[in-house]
Amino acid sequence: MSEDVHDTAGGQGVVARIDGLIAGPTAKAVVLGMMVFVLLLLMVPIVFTFVASFAESAAGALPSGFFTLDNWRTVLGLGDYGVQTSVGPGLAFSAMLATGGMVLNIIIGVPIAYALTRYNFFARDWINAIAILPLVPGIILGVAFLRTYPENAGSALGLIVGYALLKSPYMVLTVQSSFQSMDLQQLEESSRSLGASWPRTFLTVIVPNAKDGIIAGSIICWTLAAAEFNFTYMVYARGPRPFSLFLFENISNAPYLQSAAAISVYFLIVVAAITVLQLVGNRGFSTSSDR
Amino acid sequence: MSSQTHETETFTAVATALIRPETEQERERRRIVVMCLPFFVLATFAAFIPLVVMARMSVSADQFENSGFSMEAWYTLATESVYLTVAWNTLWFATLATVASVIFGVGISHALEKYEFPFKGFVVSMISFPIALPGIVVAFMIIVLLGRQGLLTHTVAFFTGGSPLDIAVATTVFGLFCGYVYSLIPRSTMVLRGTYTEVNTDAEEAARALGAGSLRTFYHVTLPEIRPGVVAAFILTFRSALAIFGTVLVLQSLNVATLRIDREIAVGFNSQIAGAIGLIYFAFILAFTFVSLRFTETDVVEI
Numbered sequence: 001m002s003e004d005v006h007d008t009a010g011g012q013g014v015v016a017r018i019d020g021l022i023a024g025p026t027a028k029a030v031v032l033g034m035m036v037f038v039l040l041l042l043m044v045p046i047v048f049t050f051v052a053s054f055a056e057s058a059a060g061a062l063p064s065g066f067f068t069l070d071n072w073r074t075v076l077g078l079g080d081y082g083v084q085t086s087v088g089p090g091l092a093f094s095a096m097l098a099t100g101g102m103v104l105n106i107i108i109g110v111p112i113a114y115a116l117t118r119y120n121f122f123a124r125d126w127i128n129a130i131a132i133l134p135l136v137p138g139i140i141l142g143v144a145f146l147r148t149y150p151e152n153a154g155s156a157l158g159l160i161v162g163y164a165l166l167k168s169p170y171m172v173l174t175v176q177s178s179f180q181s182m183d184l185q186q187l188e189e190s191s192r193s194l195g196a197s198w199p200r201t202f203l204t205v206i207v208p209n210a211k212d213g214i215i216a217g218s219i220i221c222w223t224l225a226a227a228e229f230n231f232t233y234m235v236y237a238r239g240p241r242p243f244s245l246f247l248f249e250n251i252s253n254a255p256y257l258q259s260a261a262a263i264s265v266y267f268l269i270v271v272a273a274i275t276v277l278q279l280v281g282n283r284g285f286s287t288s289s290d291r
Numbered sequence: 292m293s294s295q296t297h298e299t300e301t302f303t304a305v306a307t308a309l310i311r312p313e314t315e316q317e318r319e320r321r322r323i324v325v326m327c328l329p330f331f332v333l334a335t336f337a338a339f340i341p342l343v344v345m346a347r348m349s350v351s352a353d354q355f356e357n358s359g360f361s362m363e364a365w366y367t368l369a370t371e372s373v374y375l376t377v378a379w380n381t382l383w384f385a386t387l388a389t390v391a392s393v394i395f396g397v398g399i400s401h402a403l404e405k406y407e408f409p410f411k412g413f414v415v416s417m418i419s420f421p422i423a424l425p426g427i428v429v430a431f432m433i434i435v436l437l438g439r440q441g442l443l444t445h446t447v448a449f450f451t452g453g454s455p456l457d458i459a460v461a462t463t464v465f466g467l468f469c470g471y472v473y474s475l476i477p478r479s480t481m482v483l484r485g486t487y488t489e490v491n492t493d494a495e496e497a498a499r500a501l502g503a504g505s506l507r508t509f510y511h512v513t514l515p516e517i518r519p520g521v522v523a524a525f526i527l528t529f530r531s532a533l534a535i536f537g538t539v540l541v542l543q544s545l546n547v548a549t550l551r552i553d554r555e556i557a558v559g560f561n562s563q564i565a566g567a568i569g570l571i572y573f574a575f576i577l578a579f580t581f582v583s584l585r586f587t588e589t590d591v592v593e594i
Contacts, residue, residue: 027505284419
């Protein structure tokens with residue numbers, strides 16, 4: 001009885017009253033409408049940018065003069081403006097850095113993800129929080145790197161180490177999600193009872209079973225590192241220019257359609273990444289598997 | 292004295308057990324340490340040491356290297372009102388964007404979990420797409436929608452007959468808000484989606500059978516069940532919102548902490564002030580995370 005009184009008093013009474021006015025189909029329409037609105041907000045500029053990168057002129061309300069590859073030629077360094085605007089060297093350099101960061105992430109991420117999933121130990125929750133939440137934002141890490149490693153902050157090594165730290169939570173979470181769906185204790189015990197040592201069990205039984213999670217984590221880490229901007233922007237001083245700085249230069253200085261083409265290069269990379277993620281069971285850039 | 296000797300002995304015993312374990316329990320402990328070690332080695336060199344050096348930097352007398360001692364940067368931060376404005380801007384803006392993103396996240400996860408419609412997997416992938424986009428690209432997306440040549444700008448100009456130059460809002464605070472929400476909705480949705488799949492549909496059906504409508508069922512049955520997910524989404528989205536930099540750098544409409552740090556470095560290399568802001572920021576995030584994690588279970592926290 002007292003719950004009924006509570007229900008009609010205060011905020012919850014309002015819920016009950018509005019509830020009477022909303023029929024089931026209305027609620028469905030509101031929620032689906034919300035989703036469609038967000039989907040349009042997110043997708044329209046991406047699709048538009050990609051389409052505009054094939055236009056000749058951006059003078060009118062809508063880009064016009066389809067279809068031309070001029071913007072892409074410029075961005076890919078095949079145009080008349082020479083090599084300095086080309087995406088090639090920066091993308092190759094960033095791909096190398098992202099690969100380095102990804103390898104480091106596999107080395108540090110897989111073991112700690114296993115320890116955190118399989119065992120219960122002192123301060124486990126705290127260590128878990130440190131491993132799965134980004135410790136420092138890129139720009140602050142950049143400032144700290146500038147003073148800590150004055151010679152190396154913006155070097156290839158500095159960038160790889162920075163990327164590995166910044167993206168490590170994605171690897172730990174994705175691999176953890178894979179481990180959580182496995183019966184680790186049983187796998188471990190079966191393997192050991194058949195005579196395998198513990199390191200051998202880990203490397204030849206546990207790790208191969210978490211293959212999909214490791215692949216998904218690697219793809220997410222690689223893609224995010226390949227276009228990492230905040231940290232890169234802060235520590236970069238000289239030498240080959242990473243891809244994200246090329247993007248920044250295009251966004252802030254280049255003609256509209258050329259920026260569109262430069263950004264579209266990255267869109268293609270993301271689409272490729274999402275496609276592979278689907279194949280290993282992750283829907284998009286989510287750290288949890290849908291299987 | 293004797294307790295210290297005792298502690299030393301315990302420490303030696305623990306260390307010996309780690310290096311040369313004799314029981315299975317000791318072996319398991321060694322495994323845990325070995326497995327966590329690589330991560331902590333990286334965290335030490337890439338985060339802990341740099342953060343300590345940054346703390347030292349904030350009290351350095353010299354702006355180009357850590358030497359001498361001066362509290363001037365901290366004094367400036369405490370006395371100049373611009374820094375209070377920066378802190379206030381950072382907090383209210385991130386909070387507002389987070390609340391909006393979590394509300395949208397709940398709606399989208401609800402739609403994805405409760406209703407049937409075609410291409411669901413594709414929709415999920417598309418909603419997650421912006422997670423991969425760096426802030427500068429998000430800023431460009433906002434320019435595409437709301438800039439002087441923007442799609443929405445031109446649409447509104449077409450219907451109202453106004454000038455696109457007056458209607459463009461990409462470089463206003465509202466445009467920046469859209470940029471924040473653009474990168475945050477996907478993050479909050481992905482966190483909430485995980486919790487939504489675990490909602491007990493029996494209880495919802497029972498509520499409906501007893502005569503509750505959609506809103507009442509949601510408020511009294513679904514919401515309490517997804518509460519841990521909502522808290523987790525709020526924590527993660529708020530942290531992401533505070534860390535946004537690229538979007539602000541391009542759109543430039545609000546002086547938030549990350550932009551201020553960049554300005555301090557870019558104009559005059561005020562490394563001490565940049566270090567001090569960075570340190571406050573880090574301490575705040577750390578405190579916020581550990582206080583707010585008390586309100587939810589750690590396993591629902593995912594990015």
